[in-house]
Amino acid sequence: MNRKLKKLLCSLLLLTLSMAAFAKDKDKSEKNSTCRPLFTALELNVGGAAWVEKPLSYFTFDGPGFSVGLEMMRAAKGSSKWVQQHQLRYMYNKGTIAISGKGGSKAYFGNYTFGMMTYSTVCPGFRLYYGADLDVLGGAVNNLHSGNNPFTIKADLSLGFTGMAVCDFKLGKLPVTARYQMALPVFSAFIQTEQGYFIKGLLDGWRVGMWGGRFNMRNRLHFDLHFKTWALRLGYNNDILTYYATPNHFQYVSHNFVVGFAGDLMRWSKSNENKKIKTALYTY
Helix, strand or coil: CHHHHHHHHHHHHHHHHHHHHHHHHHHHHHHHHEECCEEEEEEEEEEEEEEEEECCEEEEEEEEEEEEEEEEEEECCCCCCEEEEEEEEEEEEEEEECCCCCCCEEEEEEEEEEEEEEEEEEECCEEEEEEEEEEEEEEEEEECCCCCCCEEEEEEEEEEEEEEEEEEEEECCEEEEEEEEEEEEEEEEEEEEECCCHHHHHHHCCEEECCCCEEEEEEEEEEEEEECCEEEEEEEEEEEEEECCCCCEEEEEEEEEEEEEEEEECCCCHHHCCCEECCCCCCC
């Protein structure tokens, strides 16, 4: 009985080692036979914004501005439908008092967003992405209409939901990928420091809140027109940034027209010709 048991245990051990070796070879084979191109998009945004910050100034400022952005997406390894997304953006606006056209104010913001989403295919050519993202934002507002040119510095770390609807269709013979994405931060830690109180603000100015004390939203509507290995991006970006639970009540809303270039890097390399393509956004 003991001899039979030993043989059985040895057989199970050999079977386990064989399966592990097979799985390792399979993963290696899948890695060598699958290409996960890095989707990359470069954007230039031109438009305008309006902002107000009380009690630093009781006037609403509005004016033109621009922003530049970089977006990268990549499909996860294996058979899962998870997708990583990285977004980097810099925004600049210069405005005057809305009711008089006088005075002046400048707003600067930069942010980085990391998101993880999975997706479901609702029907051929239409997919829904949903997940969460982490956003890091920093910026400053400088009011030029006062004698001492007061400014405030802002920092924000938030975690929230993001979702995306993607539709593939043809405009005549031209393939088009249409996408709408919304990001809605839920939990956040943020700070606003006034001129001359930067160190004090860093020590005791942090706030933790949800929608009652801070409400942000990002809306993206893009149309990618495919020309062989690259795509022309046209679209609209909207950013809403508000802080209530601080000494300064701040609100910023921007609207921008988007033009850019996008495409899947590494897909068109000769070494990937015979590999299975696993894309993050585009379908071919």
